[in-house]
Amino acid sequence: MTEPDLRSRLRDLAERDAPPPRIDVDLALRRGRRSRRLRRACAVVAPALAVAVAAVTLLPGADPGPPPPSVAPAPVPLPNPITEQLEYGWLPDGYTPHSRSLQEGRVYFRVTKADSAAQVVVTLFPKGPEPELGYMRRAVPAVAIPVPDVGGRAAHWLQPPPPGAGTADGEARLRVEFAPGRWGEVEVNETGLSARELTRIVRKVAAGVRIVAEPARFPFQISGFPARLTLDSADSSPETANVHFTEGLGIALYPSDVRDHPWRNEPNTTVDGHPAHHLVGTSTTVPADDLTPEERRLPENIAIGSERLCVYDVNGMDVCLTTSGHPSPGVTPPPGKVSLPTPDWASEILRPSGGLLGLYRRMTVLGPHEDAWTAAPFLS
Amino acid sequence: MSADEEYTAYVTSRTLWLRRVAYLLCQDWNRADDLVQTAVTRLYLQWRRASQADSLDAYTRTVLVRVFLSEQRTGWWKRAVVTDAPPDAARTGPDLALDLRAALAALAPRQRAAVVLRFYCDMSIEDTANALGCTEGTVKSHTSRALTALRRSLAMEGNPL
Numbered sequence: 001m002t003e004p005d006l007r008s009r010l011r012d013l014a015e016r017d018a019p020p021p022r023i024d025v026d027l028a029l030r031r032g033r034r035s036r037r038l039r040r041a042c043a044v045v046a047p048a049l050a051v052a053v054a055a056v057t058l059l060p061g062a063d064p065g066p067p068p069p070s071v072a073p074a075p076v077p078l079p080n081p082i083t084e085q086l087e088y089g090w091l092p093d094g095y096t097p098h099s100r101s102l103q104e105g106r107v108y109f110r111v112t113k114a115d116s117a118a119q120v121v122v123t124l125f126p127k128g129p130e131p132e133l134g135y136m137r138r139a140v141p142a143v144a145i146p147v148p149d150v151g152g153r154a155a156h157w158l159q160p161p162p163p164g165a166g167t168a169d170g171e172a173r174l175r176v177e178f179a180p181g182r183w184g185e186v187e188v189n190e191t192g193l194s195a196r197e198l199t200r201i202v203r204k205v206a207a208g209v210r211i212v213a214e215p216a217r218f219p220f221q222i223s224g225f226p227a228r229l230t231l232d233s234a235d236s237s238p239e240t241a242n243v244h245f246t247e248g249l250g251i252a253l254y255p256s257d258v259r260d261h262p263w264r265n266e267p268n269t270t271v272d273g274h275p276a277h278h279l280v281g282t283s284t285t286v287p288a289d290d291l292t293p294e295e296r297r298l299p300e301n302i303a304i305g306s307e308r309l310c311v312y313d314v315n316g317m318d319v320c321l322t323t324s325g326h327p328s329p330g331v332t333p334p335p336g337k338v339s340l341p342t343p344d345w346a347s348e349i350l351r352p353s354g355g356l357l358g359l360y361r362r363m364t365v366l367g368p369h370e371d372a373w374t375a376a377p378f379l380s
Numbered sequence: 381m382s383a384d385e386e387y388t389a390y391v392t393s394r395t396l397w398l399r400r401v402a403y404l405l406c407q408d409w410n411r412a413d414d415l416v417q418t419a420v421t422r423l424y425l426q427w428r429r430a431s432q433a434d435s436l437d438a439y440t441r442t443v444l445v446r447v448f449l450s451e452q453r454t455g456w457w458k459r460a461v462v463t464d465a466p467p468d469a470a471r472t473g474p475d476l477a478l479d480l481r482a483a484l485a486a487l488a489p490r491q492r493a494a495v496v497l498r499f500y501c502d503m504s505i506e507d508t509a510n511a512l513g514c515t516e517g518t519v520k521s522h523t524s525r526a527l528t529a530l531r532r533s534l535a536m537e538g539n540p541l
Binding site: 006007009010011012013014015018019021022023024025026027028029031032134 | 384387388391392395396399400401403404409410413416417420421422423424425480481484495496499500502527530
C-alpha cells in the first residue's frame, strides 16, 4: 500500500457526485443563538429535574408495562408537513418519481433512474424571495446567468450551463420561479452526458414542472400528539417514512420484511405481544468516547433522555420511536460532565403522556401498502 | 464587519470542504450534511475563541471530527432517518471509490477519523492527535490498524490498495 494511492482514492471518493447540500448557515446562526439561551436556562432548571428523571427511567429487557392514563392532547392536529406534489410534463426515459422530503423548510422531490445512480432533484423553496445562490461544487460561488423564460416562467442558471468554468462534471442547476414568489431549483445528476444534452434535459424537465396540492401520505396515525413538538424533517418514500422533530423525537417505519434496516436489533422484550427492542439511557454524565460498539449499547453508557423503542412486525411494519439526549446542536458537553434533560427535550415533553410507549400505543400502523396510508398522521 | 458576518462568510466559504471531510467520516451525504450543520452551529457558539485560533481551518476541522465522534456516542437514534438516495447503481465492473467507501465504513470510527485526517486532510500525527483528543501513539496505533484493515478489505474485493 502506498500513501499516495490512498490519498488519491480518498479524494476521488470525496469528490464523487453528491446530492445538493442541505447546510444552512442562517439556521446555524439561529440554533446557535437558541443554544446560548438554553445554556443559561439549563443552569437554572437542571438540578431539580435530575431526581425526577432518574426516578422514572425504565430498564432495558423488561416489558415497560402500560402507560400512565393522562394524555395532554394538542389543541389542533399537527398539520401534514408536506402538502405539495410535483407533476412532471416530461422526464427523461427511465426516470420515475421516487420520494419527497422536507428539510428545514425546503421540500426535495427526487426522481430516480432505474438501475442507476442518476437522479433529478427538484427543490421547492418556501414562499418568498429567491434564496441566496450559495455555492456550486468545488466551492465555486454561484452566479445567476439569465436565460429566456422556461415554460413561461422566470429562470436563470446558477452558472453558465455546463461545462462552465469551475463546475463539476455533470452539474447543471436551473432556478425557476414556478409560481409568483415560489422559487425552486432543478438539478440533474447524471454523468456521461454532453453539456448540450444535460442543459436540454434540465430545461425540458423544468418547463414541465407544475406544483399541485397533494399532501404526502404516511403509514401511521397518532392520536394525542403533543403540541410542543416542532417538526424538523419528514420523508415519504416508497414503503417507508421518517419524521424527526427538533426536540429529539424520531419516528421511523419500515416494512417488516426489510430485515437490514438500520433499526433492526435483536428483540429484548415484547410490547402488546410483538417482539420489541427497548433501550433507555441512564447515564447522568456524558459517557466516554472510547467505548466499543457493544459498550455504547449499555444503558449506563447512554445519556439520560435517550430512548429507543422498536416494535417489530406490527401490521407488516417495524416501528421505531426514539428520543435523543442533547437534541439541540451545539450543547453536548464533553465526556464526564453532568448531562441532564431540560423541559424542551422530547423525553420530557412526552413524559406526561406515557413516553415513547404511550406514543406507540396511540399510534395506528397502516401497513406497508401505500394505498392504506393517511395524509393526516398527527391527530390531537 | 460584525462577528456574525465574519462567521457567515467563513462558514459559507468552507461548507463544501467540510462536507467532503464529513462524507469521508460517515460515508453518507445526508448524514454528512447533518454533521456539518451541527459542527458549524457549534462553531458559532465558540466563534470568539475560534476566530482567534492560529488556524481557523484546523479549529473547525477539529470541531467537525469531534461532532462525528460524539455522534457515535450519543447519536445512534438519528441514523439513516432519510431514505432519499437513489437505488445503487448496477455494478458492471470494479468501482474503486465505492469499494473504498465500504472499506472505510467497516473501520472503527476513531480509526476512520485517523485515516481521513492523516491522508485526506494531510495532517501530521501531532495535529491528528490534537484533533482526536488522544496521544500521538494512539494515532499511530489507529492508523496502523486502519491501514491493515483497509488493505485486507480491498484485497477481498479484488482491488488491493
